[in-house]
Amino acid sequence: MDFELSPEQVAFREEVERFLDENDDPEVFDVTRENMAQIVDTPKKREFMRKVGDRGWLGITWPKEWGGQESDGVYEYLLNEALARRGGPQIGKGVGIIGKTILAHGSERLKREFLPKILRNEVEFAVGYSEPDAGSDAASMKLRATRDGDGWRLNGQKTWTTSAHFAEWYWVGARTDPDAPKHRGITLFLVPLDQPGITINPIWTMGDERTNDVFFDEVWVSDDYVVGEVNRGFQYISEALDLERFTMFTFSPIEQRMDVLREYVATETRDDQPLADDPVVRHDVARLATDCEVARVLGLRFVAKSMKGGAPPTTEASEYKLFATELSKRLANASMDIGGPGSQLRVKTEDAPMAGRAESTYRYTVIDTIGGGASEIQKNIIARRKLGLPKNF
Amino acid sequence: MRFAFTEDQLLFRTTVREFLEKECTPADVRAAWASASGWSTERWAKLATLGVTGLTVPEDHGGLGMDELVLVLVLEESGRAALPEPIVATTAVGAPLLRDVGSEDLRERWLGAVSAGRAVLGVGLASLPYVDHAASADLLLLQRGDELHAVPRDEVTLVAQPALDGARRLATVEWEPGAATRLATGERAVWAAEYAFDRGALATAAQLLGVSQQLITMAVEHARHRVQFGQPIGAFQAVKHMLADALLQLELARPVVYRAAYSVARAVPERPLDVSMAKAFASDAATLACRVALQTHGAIGYTWEHDLHLWMKRGWALAAAWGDAAWHRARVGAAVVPAS
Known part of the structure; x- marks a missing residue:
């Protein structure tokens, strides 16, 4: 056991610091936004994260087959800590929760559509698990998805969706089997946030940051945008939550x-x-x-x-x-x-x-x-x- | 960067754990407490055969020549078993002190005997009011001002100080420094004494990890099987959150103790700070584990017949030994916010 960084890790950290010095911008880095500094919610922050992607730093731990480097998680950790120290946007739910879940469980189609975009930072996601009656008890979510042709019809409400007002895609859990035990009747969907029937209302917080209620009124989603298997969504959510607790x-x-x-x-x-x-x-x-x-x-x-x-x-x-x-x-x-x-x-x-x-x-x-x-x-x-x-x- | 132990290090820990599970049961600990010395020379000899007593002794004196990264794993196990033997004073502090400043003659005479399990060392630094296992020690390593001395036990007067841990017998030492016993003087003696103190604080911190682990294990076992209101008490959040809090403090203390072990083994400049962070945190974690374990057990844990008190008393004793949490926090404070 030791507690020193290897020469490669020290070199990487120095490379990151140089890159951050070159791209210093008070509109991108602001420690006073506290934990909310990590979200990529402005064009300037997006542009910055695209540059991070150009360096190959978004796919550090991803498989080479999908454009990653198959490298150690320690480099992702070093990068994120360096970004966080300056109050900058961070590698977050796209590479982590969504990318890694699609890599592990997603269809070929989802992989081809989303993975390259995530690595180039061309897409932002919002994550929708919480509902008014499903907070700590997340598995009791009620947003309903019913069969409709080659897809599903979604009705109900999500809340505390922090990125809904600027993201393109919604990573959302919905109840597909109301008769199954609550953990086994949930499916994960990817839904474009400009889809007809979606209404996004702001909720302002004590921390001066915006989060949102998101309402679904007869929103149609194709089978192509079901993540993994139907009714296995809560398992995928749980796996990704462990990751979120650390990266967030x-x-x-x-x-x-x-x-x-x-x-x-x-x-x-x-x-x-x-x-x-x-x-x-x-x-x-x-x-x-x-x-x-x-x-x-x-x-x-x-x-x-x-x-x-x-x-x-x-x-x-x-x-x-x-x-x-x-x-x-x-x-x-x-x-x-x-x-x-x-x-x-x-x-x-x-x-x-x-x-x-x-x-x-x-x-x-x-x-x-x-x-x-x-x-x-x-x-x-x-x-x-x-x-x-x-x-x- | 490698934040994990090697296979060899973990294997050595497993060997020690399996030995202690057989040879140092709660009944054995009780027997030791009831004995004249408070510990067992037979078990000490067997530990010597495993290489434990001479773990820090250089190989040319019959030891294993290993550093604190292995030692803390062994000490953790000794805490888990509430080992009565003088492993901290002899192996963790005394032997490295003799190794570093002892004359060739002293090293020759004592380090081999420590490795063979034939000698026990006692350590009396100026900052420590009591010396543990002093009555059993063959040689006492004592500090007075900027001098260190190695004094045979029959040349000092011991005043027993009855204390709560039945194995960790304490005494104060009355002695006069003389030229014949002098180990080191001046800066070298102060350096060695400070290093020895940090070794002792690190060692007790490591033992406290094991003590806390055992207390939590016992409490969890009890919470899973004790039924009240028609269900195991461990199902109640008031009980399980208390246990989760205790476990969290232990799990947090562990990597900080390992970090301190690394700092002591490699003599990094921040060693005193790292050791104080480890001892302060481990002492607090153990104190919490003691309280939570007793609260979970209820009245049965308060009895002499139940084994819980063997670990609680060890926890309390070690939390206060080699600098308590407040003392170490003061040292951390001095390092991070120098006084004006």
Whole structure:
């Protein structure tokens, strides 16, 4: 075991940093958008990700047959962490959730249509699992798909679809067999978001970001756009969720915010006393710094486990998501506390401590322990799959 | 970059685990606690045959010449079994200290004996108020100011300090430094003492991983079989979330301890910081595992007859030994936010 990057990995990281320096642009990179910085929601961000694709960096772990490099996941990890550290768009659901699911389960037609576009970053996806009555209990989704000729007719509602207002395609789960047990009656579809019958309504959030309700009214989808087998959708969703838990919650933004707090404590005073001499502040910062190191090496362990081409380890993904998001919140709490009364000033306000990062982070991180499987759901997963405790529902 | 152990390292761990499952059962631990010394010379001799006692001793002194990356795996197993023997003081701290600063004569005399399981070392650094297994130690490695001494036990006065762990017997040591026992002085002695302290903190952190693992395993077994309100109590989210929290803290502590082992083995400059992060986190994880395990067991876990207390007491003892969580967090604080 060692904890050093290999010369090839160091060289890759330096190549990425040079590339990011050359493509530096405040409209593409903005750490104050917190976790939402990762989505590719503007033309400039799309253009940037196309350049990432030109480098061959979107298909690092994909098979060569489909334009990938069949390389180690560690390079994808290094790239994503570098992008996240600068608040840039990241390799996300196209390459990960959708691409990898199509590679594993999709038809030849879906592979030919979508995989090349994903690698060139010519398509953006929105993911639709959540519904008003299917949150933590995602398998109880009710959006109905009924047989209609050579395809399906979709009716119902999705919610919390963050990318629906700018994406072209909707990766959506629908109930195809209402009589089967709830996990076995769901099918995954790919639906163009400009299809007649789809209505997208914005929902604005405490983090100043937009997410959406999406309504389906007699929306027709051809059999060609069924992903994998009918009624196997929830299995595919579960596999991809393990991946999502890891890729959605990168470590470097937490580290970056920790550096902001540490710098503030090292240089600022409160009541004319250096913050660095306050034992309570030192204790808090020491605990957070230790937790950051824990999250970093836990992430590396996850990378190591999933590197050999195997499926990402489920409980490790849950552990990482649970700890990293709770840590992110604790860091935000500490930044607000230590920043004092000025920490309520909005981000980018001149007088705000830590340039207002405390305020934006505090508002934003509250969603991280809810989205992508709430902390309590992660604990259920850990207790059942790793400890072997009985089901409770 | 390789964040996984090698096959050989894992195989050695398996060998030790299988040995301890046979030779260090809860009944054996109880027997050791009830004995005069608190531990078993027979089991220590068998551990020597496996190479465990001399794991850190150079090969030319009959040891395995291995580093902390293997050692932490073995120590984890020793924690899992609540091993009563003095592996931390002798193998993890004492032998490397003698190896690094001992005279040729001392190395010749003691390192071979450690490898053969014939000698036990005690370590009394200035920062440690109590010396564990001191009454059993043949040679005590003691610090006073900027001097390190190697003193035979019959040249010191021990004052027993009865403590909660029945195997990890503690004592304070009264002694006078003299020219004949001097190991190292000045910067070299301070360097060696600081390194020794970090080795001890790392070793107890690794043992705490095993202790926590065993506590959680026992609690999960209980939660799966204890029926109340018509179902196993492990089905209740109030119970399973408590256990998941305990497991999470353990799983988080593990890679940080491995990271610290790497830093100690390779003498990286951040070694004290990495060790303190590991010990602070492992101490907290073990303290939580103790509480959760007892809460899951309910009243039966409070009894002397149940084995739970053997691990809880070891957990409490080690969490406080070689710097408790607060001490190590203070050291982390000093490193990440230097005082003005």
